[in-house]
Amino acid sequence: xxxxxxxxxxxxxxxxxxxxxxxxxxxxxxxxxxxxxxxxxxxxxxxxxxxxxxxxxxxxxxxxxxxxxxxxxxxxxxxxxxxxxxxxxxxxxxxxxxxxxxxxxxxxx
Amino acid sequence: xxxxxxxxxxxxxxxxxxxxxxxxxxxxxxxxxxxxxxxxxxxxxxxxxxxxxxxxxxxxxxxxxxxxxxxxxxxxxxxxxxxxxxxxxxxxxxxxxxxxxxxxxxxxxxxxxx
Numbered sequence: 001x002x003x004x005x006x007x008x009x010x011x012x013x014x015x016x017x018x019x020x021x022x023x024x025x026x027x028x029x030x031x032x033x034x035x036x037x038x039x040x041x042x043x044x045x046x047x048x049x050x051x052x053x054x055x056x057x058x059x060x061x062x063x064x065x066x067x068x069x070x071x072x073x074x075x076x077x078x079x080x081x082x083x084x085x086x087x088x089x090x091x092x093x094x095x096x097x098x099x100x101x102x103x104x105x106x107x108x109x
Numbered sequence: 110x111x112x113x114x115x116x117x118x119x120x121x122x123x124x125x126x127x128x129x130x131x132x133x134x135x136x137x138x139x140x141x142x143x144x145x146x147x148x149x150x151x152x153x154x155x156x157x158x159x160x161x162x163x164x165x166x167x168x169x170x171x172x173x174x175x176x177x178x179x180x181x182x183x184x185x186x187x188x189x190x191x192x193x194x195x196x197x198x199x200x201x202x203x204x205x206x207x208x209x210x211x212x213x214x215x216x217x218x219x220x221x222x223x
Binding site (some may be wrong): 001048082087088096097102 | 144154156168172176204209211213215
């Protein structure tokens with residue numbers, strides 16, 4: 001099996017920078033994707049292919065990847081950014097699996 | 110705009126079967142791969158299965174392999190998930206999601222309980 005590892009929680013004050021990491025062996029070869037999920041809602045794609053932002057996603061959300069780690073950065077976090085964030089990727093096997101990280105609860109207070 | 114609407118969820122006894130459907134609109138359904146993703150109550154997201162745009166390839170999570178079958182009818186713009194031999198641990202909200210995934214439905218709740 002394949003796993004992506006995220007910290008369970010990150011906490012920042014409004015206006016600070018939040019960084020959420022995601023580690024996995026295949027991230028050196030495969031793209032990372034990031035999803036934001038607010039309570040009771042479906043997930044929303046916020047970063048694709050490591051560092052691209054879909055239309056409508058604020059510029060303060062950005063992504064990067066280096067080696068086996070991907071990072072979601074929220075610069076100048078706002079109260080409305082408080083949510084669960086999940087990374088997502090695939091392994092590099094011939095019988096591929098797609099996996100989500102365990103999720104990170106971002107608290108902005 | 111892209112719309113994905115799941116249906117077919119409900120309460121089912123362990124060992125029984127259920128079929129979920131996902132009606133797609135607002136895009137060319139036959140051009141995109143589709144996924145099922147689930148979320149158990151209070152837990153994280155779990156990828157379940159993916160099907161290629163033309164149905165030629167299908168992949169499953171180990172937790173459902175041999176019990177669940179993903180399929181699609183491109184003439185009806187509909188995605189399916191046939192779930193057999195259901196277990197209590199299959200209780201979750203099941204989402205259909207397009208491609209990456211980039212668009213998600215609102216989900217349908219499946220509860221496996223006696």
